[in-house]
Amino acid sequence: xxxAILGATGLxxxxxxxxxxxxxxxVTEFIPLASSxxxxxxxxxxxxxxxxxxxxxxxxxxxEIALFSxxxxxxxxxxxxxxxxxxxxxxxxxxxxxxxxxxxxxxxVNPQDIRQHRGIIANPNCATIQALVALAPLHRRFRLEYFSxxxxxxxxxxxxxxxxxxxxxxxxxxxxxxFEPHVYPLPIGFNVLPHIGDIDETGVSEExxxxxxxxxxxxxxxxxQVSCTTVRVPVRRGHSExxxxxFEDQVTLEEAYALLSDASGVxxxxxxxxxxxxxxxxxxxxxxxxxxxxxxxxxxLSMWVVSDNLRKGAALNAxxxxxxxxxxxxxxx
Ligand code: 2RA
Numbered sequence: 001x002x003x004a005i006l007g008a009t010g011l012x013x014x015x016x017x018x019x020x021x022x023x024x025x026x027v028t029e030f031i032p033l034a035s036s037x038x039x040x041x042x043x044x045x046x047x048x049x050x051x052x053x054x055x056x057x058x059x060x061x062x063x064e065i066a067l068f069s070x071x072x073x074x075x076x077x078x079x080x081x082x083x084x085x086x087x088x089x090x091x092x093x094x095x096x097x098x099x100x101x102x103x104x105x106x107x108x109v110n111p112q113d114i115r116q117h118r119g120i121i122a123n124p125n126c127a128t129i130q131a132l133v134a135l136a137p138l139h140r141r142f143r144l145e146y147f148s149x150x151x152x153x154x155x156x157x158x159x160x161x162x163x164x165x166x167x168x169x170x171x172x173x174x175x176x177x178x179f180e181p182h183v184y185p186l187p188i189g190f191n192v193l194p195h196i197g198d199i200d201e202t203g204v205s206e207e208x209x210x211x212x213x214x215x216x217x218x219x220x221x222x223x224x225q226v227s228c229t230t231v232r233v234p235v236r237r238g239h240s241e242x243x244x245x246x247f248e249d250q251v252t253l254e255e256a257y258a259l260l261s262d263a264s265g266v267x268x269x270x271x272x273x274x275x276x277x278x279x280x281x282x283x284x285x286x287x288x289x290x291x292x293x294x295x296x297x298x299x300x301l302s303m304w305v306v307s308d309n310l311r312k313g314a315a316l317n318a319x320x321x322x323x324x325x326x327x328x329x330x331x332x333x
Contacts, residue, residue: 001027001028001065001326002028002031002064002065003020003029003031003063003064003065003322004031004033004060004063004066004067004087005017005032005033005067006033006034006068007033007068007069007070007074007092008033008034008043008052009032009034009038010038010069010160011159011160011163011310012310012314012315013034013067015310015314015315016314016318016319017032017044019316020319021046023323026326027046030045030050031059031063032050032052033052033053033054034052034054035054035074039054055074055078057081060078060082060085061085062085062086063082063086065325066079066087066088067318068089068093069091069093069318072094072095075091075093075095075096079095079096083119087119088117088119088121088325089121090123090318090322091120091122092315092318094206095122097122097124097125097210097213097217098213098214098217099120099122102118102122103117104122104218105123105124105218105317105321106128106129106133106136106218106317107317107321107323108133108263108264108266109218110218110220113218114325115328123314123317123318124210124214124317125210126153126157126239126310127151127153127241127309127313128214129286129307129313129317130239130305130307130309131149131241131305132215132219133263133266133286133312134260134266135245136263137262137263137266138245138247138251138256138259138301139219139221142248142249142250142251143247143248144219144221144245144246144247144248145224145246145247145299146226146227146245146246147215147224148226148243148244149227149241149242150229150231150241150242151207151211151228151230151231151241152235152239152240152277153196153207153232153233153235153239154233154235154236154238155188155234155236156237156310157196157232157239165187165188166188166189166234168189169187169188169190170234171189173187173189173190188232190234193231194229195232196231196232197210197230207228207230208228208230211228212226212228235278236281237281237282237308237309238278238306238307238308239307239309240276240277240305241304242302242304243304243305244294244300245300246298246299247301248299250299251299251300251301253291253293253301256291256301257291260288265284265285265286266285266286268289268291269288269289269290272289272292274287274304275287275289275304275306276306277308279306280306280308283311284308284311284312284316286305286306286307286312287305289305289306290302290304
């Protein structure tokens with residue numbers, strides 16, 4: 001298959017390339033694309049070097065699947081053009097996620113939705129993906145009523161520059177440099193920032209609304225209630241989430257363990273064991289740890305959910321959607 005990647009030089013684009021290689025995706029022609037800023041660079045795929053082309057009207061001719069991770073503006077501009085050239089676009093940005101004509105897909109949760117696509121399929125937000133991979137098996141049995149999520153999101157969620165900023169802010173503070181406590185943005189080194197995306201007039205951030213709105217769309221569960229606080233933490237790679245999930249039916253730990261043990265893409269830790277982001281980096285799985293009855297709510301479980309935000313939270317989920325398209329060729333039309 002002729003596969004294009006728009007955003008090929010970014011962190012997620014690079015992870016998409018690695019994931020296509022790791023999963024031996026049937027690529028017959030590889031077309032790395034980027035904005036003018038990054039065009040001309042060289043990327044490697046399956047041992048060969050490819051010059052990154054600048055995205056334009058003409059580069060999508062004959063492309064069958066285009067993986068996008070170049071930001072919402074680029075997706076809004078180039079996805080319709082790619083589709084008009086016959087490609088199916090799998091978009092990792094927020095541009096199309098809530099468009100009623102665009103399916104929002106987590107392959108372990110709602111794979112059937114890919115057949116609704118009209119040329120574009122949206123990849124959900126990383127924090128949403130890992131939460132629903134863990135919650136969907138329980139939802140299908142006990143019917144999710146409400147969940148709260150406090151996230152601890154790594155800096156790689158905002159790209160390469162953020163990784164450099166983390167290193168710089170840590171080394172600056174270690175050298176004894178001080179910072180202005182009331183000058184924003186505050187350093188992320190030795191700090192946590194409860195602010196991801198713009199905060200609106202209700203005091204809720206963009207990232208927090210994504211958890212509610214995307215979860216309702218993916219689960220087709222529009223009465224679902226969600227509370228969410230998203231926090232940036234000084235971690236390079238891997239998001240963690242402290243989740244409390246309340247169900248309509250009485251849930252038992254034994255059944256929850258059994259369901260999660262059988263769930264695709266999930267590793268559930270026994271007893272009070274847990275995984276940390278450092279351990280989950282570059283893994284394909286969503287790790288569920290410290291699974292327990294919630295201290296305060298009836299019919300509720302608490303859990304610690306960790307996954308690699310660049311892998312399952314972005315690149316792997318997108319490539320798995322591409323695999324669904326290939327396995328169900330009818331959906332490629
Ligand atoms: C973040 N979820 O972590 C957002 C976008 N990847 O910054």
